[in-house]
Amino acid sequence: MFRHYLQYIRFHMINRIDIFIPARSQYGVLNQFTTDFAAALTRQGVNCRILKAERDNPRPFLDQIFQDPPNCTLSFNGLLPDEEGRFFCDLINIPHVAYLVDAPTLFFSLANSPLTIITCVDRLGSQFFTELESAQSFFLPHGVDQDLKDLHLEKKYEVVMFSSCIDYEKIRENWEQRFSKPLINALNEAIDVSLNQDGISYIHAFVQAVDKQAKQGNPIPSHEINFVEVLDMLERYIRGKDRVELVRNIRDAQVDVFGAPDESKSWSDYFKDMPNVRCHDPVPYQEAIQIMQQSKIVLSSCAWIKDGLHERILAGTQSGALVVCQENPYLLEEFPRDKSLLYYRHGQWDALNASIYHFLNNENERQDRVQQGQNIVQNGHTWDHRARQLLRDLNTYFSSE
Numbered sequence: 001m002f003r004h005y006l007q008y009i010r011f012h013m014i015n016r017i018d019i020f021i022p023a024r025s026q027y028g029v030l031n032q033f034t035t036d037f038a039a040a041l042t043r044q045g046v047n048c049r050i051l052k053a054e055r056d057n058p059r060p061f062l063d064q065i066f067q068d069p070p071n072c073t074l075s076f077n078g079l080l081p082d083e084e085g086r087f088f089c090d091l092i093n094i095p096h097v098a099y100l101v102d103a104p105t106l107f108f109s110l111a112n113s114p115l116t117i118i119t120c121v122d123r124l125g126s127q128f129f130t131e132l133e134s135a136q137s138f139f140l141p142h143g144v145d146q147d148l149k150d151l152h153l154e155k156k157y158e159v160v161m162f163s164s165c166i167d168y169e170k171i172r173e174n175w176e177q178r179f180s181k182p183l184i185n186a187l188n189e190a191i192d193v194s195l196n197q198d199g200i201s202y203i204h205a206f207v208q209a210v211d212k213q214a215k216q217g218n219p220i221p222s223h224e225i226n227f228v229e230v231l232d233m234l235e236r237y238i239r240g241k242d243r244v245e246l247v248r249n250i251r252d253a254q255v256d257v258f259g260a261p262d263e264s265k266s267w268s269d270y271f272k273d274m275p276n277v278r279c280h281d282p283v284p285y286q287e288a289i290q291i292m293q294q295s296k297i298v299l300s301s302c303a304w305i306k307d308g309l310h311e312r313i314l315a316g317t318q319s320g321a322l323v324v325c326q327e328n329p330y331l332l333e334e335f336p337r338d339k340s341l342l343y344y345r346h347g348q349w350d351a352l353n354a355s356i357y358h359f360l361n362n363e364n365e366r367q368d369r370v371q372q373g374q375n376i377v378q379n380g381h382t383w384d385h386r387a388r389q390l391l392r393d394l395n396t397y398f399s400s401e
Contacts, residue, residue, distance in 0.1 A: 166240030
């Protein structure tokens, strides 16, 4: 049956995609992505259906697929296997696009599915999956709704950040209690490389650090390394550490932080000694957009992305805010330094604090930089641009099979 689909797609190109609503989505983010991307694909002439599977009554969902099968299906962050290791797309013999927008650590198993095509918002993530010879992967960054606009509202917030709290200190305590000295040394080196060096992902940084320990005569027993668990801890650690240090080093501006607590700490625990930081409960995605439209500066800390971009960069810019984010090769290709975004490097906090102070006190310069960023986004980074890129890549892939 799959060969039949390949033959059909080869001669007719992609014109039918079913998009699955994610089972879970913190703050409703993935649901909004699903709606916006389906609309963008429809504007490209693709017949799109948004489908939702009910756990207690999956029959209507299955009937829709089998009675009128698409060329392929798609979901944000993909469909992981069931308890027996089976993938839905392999069972129904219809290719599935797993559009990964989170760190790849928890999605390694997707490489075991012959009919899953993996896209990543970081070129290094796509490279990692490509190195797994069984995986089909390509780079597809975040996008943004082409109709999201700066409403030119009163800017009641100086600096805002929308991020969940991660107790990275507890993560370190955990591995110091459980792991051997060589593994801890490898993790410490991987943290330093991940946060401070260009062009290397946290995954490759850890693998290189483990190899270095072995060459120094401190091999780490294979039974001690559950790679998925350790890499997940590492990714969460660098993400949490960068967020906390970013906010703590903004000293000359009012910062409003919105986000859910971790199991052991909340944002107020990390910033209780900082009178310029106000902590708030998390807000749904649409409310976050409204707050960004009333903000001068938006912080986008996403330490695991080393060669790509996060949605917050696009949405914040379109909303009329100057976005602060880590620089990386892809961003510098698309958003030239000193012309659209406000880049920072982990650890160079005094320079960032001074830059934020400057733009908060020079509104014309802030608006000029935001406008340049909006032009770049509208000309190359909407969901419509991503839809066209996906269709090109899928048609190329299927025609070569």
